Amino acid sequence: MATSRAASLLPIALLMCLAFAGGAGAERKTVGVYELKNKKGDFSIKVTNWGATLMSVIVPDSKGNLADVVLGYDTIAEYVNGSSYFGALVGRVANRVAKGRFVLDGKAYHLYINDGKNALHGGHRGFSKVIWTVKEYVADGDAPHITFFYHSFDGEQGFPGALDVYVTYQLSSPYDLSLRMNATALDKATPVNLVNHAYWNLGGHGSGAVLGHLIQVFASLYTPVDGSMIPTGEVAGVSGTPYDLRRLTPVGSRIGLVSGGGAVGYDVNYAVHGQGMTQVAFLRDPASGRAFELWANQPGVQLYTGNWLKDEKGKGGAVYQQHGALCLETQAFPDAVNHPNFPSEIVRPGGVYRHDMIFKFSS
Numbered sequence: 001m002a003t004s005r006a007a008s009l010l011p012i013a014l015l016m017c018l019a020f021a022g023g024a025g026a027e028r029k030t031v032g033v034y035e036l037k038n039k040k041g042d043f044s045i046k047v048t049n050w051g052a053t054l055m056s057v058i059v060p061d062s063k064g065n066l067a068d069v070v071l072g073y074d075t076i077a078e079y080v081n082g083s084s085y086f087g088a089l090v091g092r093v094a095n096r097v098a099k100g101r102f103v104l105d106g107k108a109y110h111l112y113i114n115d116g117k118n119a120l121h122g123g124h125r126g127f128s129k130v131i132w133t134v135k136e137y138v139a140d141g142d143a144p145h146i147t148f149f150y151h152s153f154d155g156e157q158g159f160p161g162a163l164d165v166y167v168t169y170q171l172s173s174p175y176d177l178s179l180r181m182n183a184t185a186l187d188k189a190t191p192v193n194l195v196n197h198a199y200w201n202l203g204g205h206g207s208g209a210v211l212g213h214l215i216q217v218f219a220s221l222y223t224p225v226d227g228s229m230i231p232t233g234e235v236a237g238v239s240g241t242p243y244d245l246r247r248l249t250p251v252g253s254r255i256g257l258v259s260g261g262g263a264v265g266y267d268v269n270y271a272v273h274g275q276g277m278t279q280v281a282f283l284r285d286p287a288s289g290r291a292f293e294l295w296a297n298q299p300g301v302q303l304y305t306g307n308w309l310k311d312e313k314g315k316g317g318a319v320y321q322q323h324g325a326l327c328l329e330t331q332a333f334p335d336a337v338n339h340p341n342f343p344s345e346i347v348r349p350g351g352v353y354r355h356d357m358i359f360k361f362s363s
């Protein structure tokens with residue numbers, strides 16, 4: 001989804017100091033990069049506990065050629081500075097909350113405003129801009145995985161109540177990447193909406209626009225938005241609109257007909273078919289043959305086609321431009337907290353939010 005360039009940058013020097021020195025008395029946290037790799041050695045990811053961020057995903061094509069299929073940076077410092085949310089784990093509430101305001105159990109809450117008049121992606125210092133604790137790390141074997149933990153305090157970025165959050169990245173045979181997220185509300189009811197904000201380009205992260213990728217989104221409804229990207233509250237049919245991706249469609253075929261917040265391209269939330277773990281989308285790059293199915297258990301998915309990317313310096317000297325990747329962010333509906341007709345994103349004290357995603361790669 002579109003990112004605002006207006007957000008002021010974090011005091012990097014201070015953050016890096018916190019990151020590398022650790023707090024006195026607190027559990028020692030060091031920012032690191034962790035790799036998970038399958039036995040054959042042709043499927044691996046890198047993640048960092050800075051923002052529980054997915055930094056790279058390396059998968060083969062049908063000839064065994066490996067490519068890194070997510071956009072990102074070479075160094076943690078660039079992730080700290082970055083405003084595109086490459087691979088980030090976004091929360092406490094990803095996507096937009098209108099005017100950063102909502103009422104819950106009769107009390108009004110005010111979030112950090114960082115996108116025009118609205119709150120975006122958990123605020124100025126959301127979950128993508130904090131240091132997570134590494135709880136468990138198994139680099140290889142049958143099920144390489146890593147679990148990150150973050151304790152969000154009552155009032156953080158304006159959100160009610162303390163929240164314990166876990167995210168596990170895991171590789172499974174043959175080429176499955178799963179993310180399992182849970183969040184427990186400790187003392188107050190709170191909205192929760194975690195997303196993984198990976199930018200996918202199955203031709204390789206520096207290979208140019210994804211307009212030739214074929215996409216399928218298993219949804220017949222979407223949530224139209226107003227000029228500031230806030231849902232109108234309507235849940236509309238995709239039939240007869242450029243949002244209809246129920247059949248395998250080249251990303252570029254009707255992209256010129258849609259825009260989000262003033263930039264050409266898709267930036268839209270779909271209401272996903274089905275309940276529980278269900279297939280949300282399919283993406284294939286005809287040039288390399290690389291593909292994935294995305295499965296998840298969330299009511300929505302945001303399709304964002306990198307509309308705001310421009311001259312962004314990425315990994316290994318790559319420079320990312322508009323439509324150089326796309327995001328499929330399974331999620332609660334945007335601004336659900338202000339729309340009683342949308343599926344609820346409220347977690348009650350003692351209640352547990354669960355969000356599972358699986359990317360099943362093939363070639």
Ligand SMILES: *[C@@H]1O[C@H](CO)[C@@H](O)[C@H](O)[C@H]1NC(C)=O
Nearest residue numbers: 009077078079081082083084
């Ligand atoms: C920080 O981000 C800005 C804007 O995105 C960019 O122009 C600048 O080069 C970046 N600085 C570093 C040190 O990466």
Ligand SMILES: *[C@@H]1O[C@H](CO)[C@@H](O)[C@H](O)[C@H]1NC(C)=O
Nearest residue numbers: 147166167168181182184352
């Ligand atoms: C959340 O996930 C972590 C890591 O897998 C697990 O240890 C914990 O029990 C889970 N919490 C709940 C409430 O399911």
